[in-house]
Amino acid sequence: MNYGVFVPGASPDGHATPRVGVQWNDAVVDLGLLGLDAPPGLFDGPSLNPFMAAGPDVWAAVAEQLADPAADLERAATPVERANLLLPIEVADYVDFYASIDHATNVGLLFRPDQPLMPNWRHLPVGYHGRAGTVVVSGTPVRRPHGQRLDAHGTVVFGPSTRLDFELEVGFVVGVPSGQGAPVPVEGAASHVFGVVLLNDWSARDIQAWEYQPLGPFLGKSFATSVSAWVTPLADLEGARIAPPAQSPEPLPYLQTDQPWGLDLDLTVERNGEQVSACPFAPMYWTLAQFVAHLTVNGASLRTGDLLGSGTVSGPEPGQRGCLLEMGGPFLADGDEVVLRGQAVNGVALGEVRGVVV
Amino acid sequence: MNYGVFVPGASPDGHATPRVGVQWNDAVVDLGLLGLDAPPGLFDGPSLNPFMAAGPDVWAAVAEQLADPAADLERAATPVERANLLLPIEVADYVDFYASIDHATNVGLLFRPDQPLMPNWRHLPVGYHGRAGTVVVSGTPVRRPHGQRLDAHGTVVFGPSTRLDFELEVGFVVGVPSGQGAPVPVEGAASHVFGVVLLNDWSARDIQAWEYQPLGPFLGKSFATSVSAWVTPLADLEGARIAPPAQSPEPLPYLQTDQPWGLDLDLTVERNGEQVSACPFAPMYWTLAQFVAHLTVNGASLRTGDLLGSGTVSGPEPGQRGCLLEMGGPFLADGDEVVLRGQAVNGVALGEVRGVVV
Numbered sequence: 001m002n003y004g005v006f007v008p009g010a011s012p013d014g015h016a017t018p019r020v021g022v023q024w025n026d027a028v029v030d031l032g033l034l035g036l037d038a039p040p041g042l043f044d045g046p047s048l049n050p051f052m053a054a055g056p057d058v059w060a061a062v063a064e065q066l067a068d069p070a071a072d073l074e075r076a077a078t079p080v081e082r083a084n085l086l087l088p089i090e091v092a093d094y095v096d097f098y099a100s101i102d103h104a105t106n107v108g109l110l111f112r113p114d115q116p117l118m119p120n121w122r123h124l125p126v127g128y129h130g131r132a133g134t135v136v137v138s139g140t141p142v143r144r145p146h147g148q149r150l151d152a153h154g155t156v157v158f159g160p161s162t163r164l165d166f167e168l169e170v171g172f173v174v175g176v177p178s179g180q181g182a183p184v185p186v187e188g189a190a191s192h193v194f195g196v197v198l199l200n201d202w203s204a205r206d207i208q209a210w211e212y213q214p215l216g217p218f219l220g221k222s223f224a225t226s227v228s229a230w231v232t233p234l235a236d237l238e239g240a241r242i243a244p245p246a247q248s249p250e251p252l253p254y255l256q257t258d259q260p261w262g263l264d265l266d267l268t269v270e271r272n273g274e275q276v277s278a279c280p281f282a283p284m285y286w287t288l289a290q291f292v293a294h295l296t297v298n299g300a301s302l303r304t305g306d307l308l309g310s311g312t313v314s315g316p317e318p319g320q321r322g323c324l325l326e327m328g329g330p331f332l333a334d335g336d337e338v339v340l341r342g343q344a345v346n347g348v349a350l351g352e353v354r355g356v357v358v
Numbered sequence: 359m360n361y362g363v364f365v366p367g368a369s370p371d372g373h374a375t376p377r378v379g380v381q382w383n384d385a386v387v388d389l390g391l392l393g394l395d396a397p398p399g400l401f402d403g404p405s406l407n408p409f410m411a412a413g414p415d416v417w418a419a420v421a422e423q424l425a426d427p428a429a430d431l432e433r434a435a436t437p438v439e440r441a442n443l444l445l446p447i448e449v450a451d452y453v454d455f456y457a458s459i460d461h462a463t464n465v466g467l468l469f470r471p472d473q474p475l476m477p478n479w480r481h482l483p484v485g486y487h488g489r490a491g492t493v494v495v496s497g498t499p500v501r502r503p504h505g506q507r508l509d510a511h512g513t514v515v516f517g518p519s520t521r522l523d524f525e526l527e528v529g530f531v532v533g534v535p536s537g538q539g540a541p542v543p544v545e546g547a548a549s550h551v552f553g554v555v556l557l558n559d560w561s562a563r564d565i566q567a568w569e570y571q572p573l574g575p576f577l578g579k580s581f582a583t584s585v586s587a588w589v590t591p592l593a594d595l596e597g598a599r600i601a602p603p604a605q606s607p608e609p610l611p612y613l614q615t616d617q618p619w620g621l622d623l624d625l626t627v628e629r630n631g632e633q634v635s636a637c638p639f640a641p642m643y644w645t646l647a648q649f650v651a652h653l654t655v656n657g658a659s660l661r662t663g664d665l666l667g668s669g670t671v672s673g674p675e676p677g678q679r680g681c682l683l684e685m686g687g688p689f690l691a692d693g694d695e696v697v698l699r700g701q702a703v704n705g706v707a708l709g710e711v712r713g714v715v716v
Contacts (some may be wrong), residue, residue: 092491093491118571120506123514124506126569127573128573128575128576129487130487131451132450132451133658133659133660133664134538134658143657145657146655147655148481158611158612180494180501180581181501207656211478211482211484212573212574213478214476214484214570214574215454215484215485215486215570215574216486216573216574216575217486218484218486218487219653219655219656220656222487222653222656222658223656223658224657252516254516295577298505298565298577298580299504299581299582300491300492300580300581301491302491
């Protein structure tokens with residue numbers, strides 16, 4: 001079942017305090033009202049972090065109790081239209097990877113036709129840190145950012161971005177922390193990662209193109225990153241795990257695993273009510289297990305609430321582009337609404353991400 | 359006076375709870391024991407964040423009371439050798455700038471002799487996000503990171519970094535948050551920034567060189583970033599403010615100010631007891647006021663605990679290089695100790711940053 005944080009009632013500014021809940025039919029079930037057998041303090045809000053930090057045994061025990069008809073979820077249910085869903089996690093560090101070989105190739109072709117993939121791309125999951133403080137929940141309006149860009153004559157100008165884009169991504173949320181100086185092995189992801197969100201990494205392509213050399217994207221991305229209100233436990237996606245694409249060259253040993261860490265998810269992008277893209281997650285070149293192993297191999301720690309974005313999800317076909325930069329535009333206009341949706345092959349629906357440009 | 363967080367007694371793992379204190383002669387004064395006229399809850403630890411969030415009026419009122427002899431600091435003083443100094447702030451987002459024109463030119467010459475400064479460098483303060491979760495307090499040993507690098511034959515190999523470096527930086531700590539979508543004007547820095555730390559942005563140059571294209575530094579930096587245990591209030595550096603270097607071309611209006619936002623600080627690097635560099639902060643091209651205005655101009659918010667690094671501080675002379683990459687090595691060996699110190703022209707001493715490579 002999908003987990004989230006909500007305030008019962010009409011307004012998130014109301015008096016009610018945030019509660020942890022699960023998505024059940026068209027309702028939110030308040031976990032604090034069920035009398036579950038679980039350590040104290042996990043469901044009092046205002047984020048999933050305490051529950052996520054409790055670890056896989058607690059996650060499994062709670063899931064088992066919720067699946068038992070005796071739990072009687074009805075008695076703790078609020079219709080979803082009467083609940084305000086809040087940002088479900090307190091984000092610690094936000095890391096964004098670049099794991100789709102189709103996306104990296106398509107974008108690379110725009111800038112380096114002779115060498116679309118950098119020499120490092122097939123050796124390691126390229127990633128960078130984004131801004132944790134501007135991660136917002138689905139439904140939050142997104143202001144068009146202002147910034148510096150080059151105009152058509154190569155002159156530096158300032159103003160609203162004229163190339164505002166979305167990026168369809170899957171985000172992975174860390175529950176159990178790891179120690180500084182103690183790398184997590186490639187098989188350790190399931191011991192640390194609680195679940196999955198959909199993520200829209202809004203991008204101002206004109207700001208980004210001018211600023212990003214040599215230290216990477218900054219203001220072109222940091223104005224807003226939207227995530228779904230619902231976090232789907234990784235355990236619920238067991239039935240969607242598949243072998244990822246073959247990797248060539250063979251990665252270094254710390255990135256090697258025989259386990260099927262690919263995920264068979266179907267993702268879609270809707271713009272103003274019309275589907276503009278349908279992107280399979282299955283062809284993603286680098287996997288969650290490799291993200292975690294790589295991120296920590298230098299001794300960096302994980303914290304509860306770390307958010308690991310997959311990077312834009314694009315597939316090999318023309319209708320499978322996860323951002324407008326790859327689709328050739330047109331870029332977003334004020335008032336445009338973008339909705340990301342996802343469904344796993346085993347029937348589990350991920351939470352949607354919705355945002356309007358203002 | 360410098361502010362920090364400490365645990366009285368011999369061990370940070372002891373039973374005593376962290377307390378907010380100030381540096382006074384060779385002692386730490388427990389602010390919670392002084393009965394200061396201040397809002398409740400500011401000095402109970404475990405970080406300066408509640409005090410920093412309280413804003414400039416509270417900062418000034420507390421400083422005024424501490425300067426009054428009637429405060430009788432002696433009664434709340436613990437000798438510094440009997441106090442364990444902890445990480446003083448809970449880091450929200452960590453942003454690292456690249457604001458020294460001498461550093462950017464020196465490093466640029468190594469990679470792009472024909473164009474050491476990128477075209478954007480004089481138009482905006484280049485910056486990127488680092489890893490907040492691996493910021494550690496002075497005195498914490500720093501493990502040599504493992505990772506991928508290219509060997510002398512251009513082959514990808516894995517192992518301990520062979521080019522481990524320090525970076526001498528000044529860090530600015532945000533106290534008062536700002537709203538998403540509400541840029542802070544260039545004169546707003548003093549309303550938001552509480553104080554200053556020294557910062558060592560440890561860097562594995564071999565890992566960084568291989569990974570950083572096209573999204574910027576990642577594992578080459580994320581294994582550890584050390585900050586001083588003491589935070590010096592910006593207000594204490596009023597007497598060290600000077601005009602920064604002239605900027606050409608003239609920056610865009612949102613980055614323009616007539617106020618003297620340069621800081622006249624003398625910084626030093628000591629390696630194994632020997633001073634290897636003496637770097638003036640005064641020639642830094644971009645200022646704190648410009649960092650804050652740029653960082654937020656796209657609508658990004660500030661949070662209490664945001665840490666803004668200046669980037670490596672280098673001056674124009676050969677003895678003024680803030681990292682080994684610029685000095686031509688030799689890179690750090692296991693057991694090497696690096697100590698950063700700083701002194702403002704008005705006599706205020708910044709907290710030192712000390713770290714041993716293990």
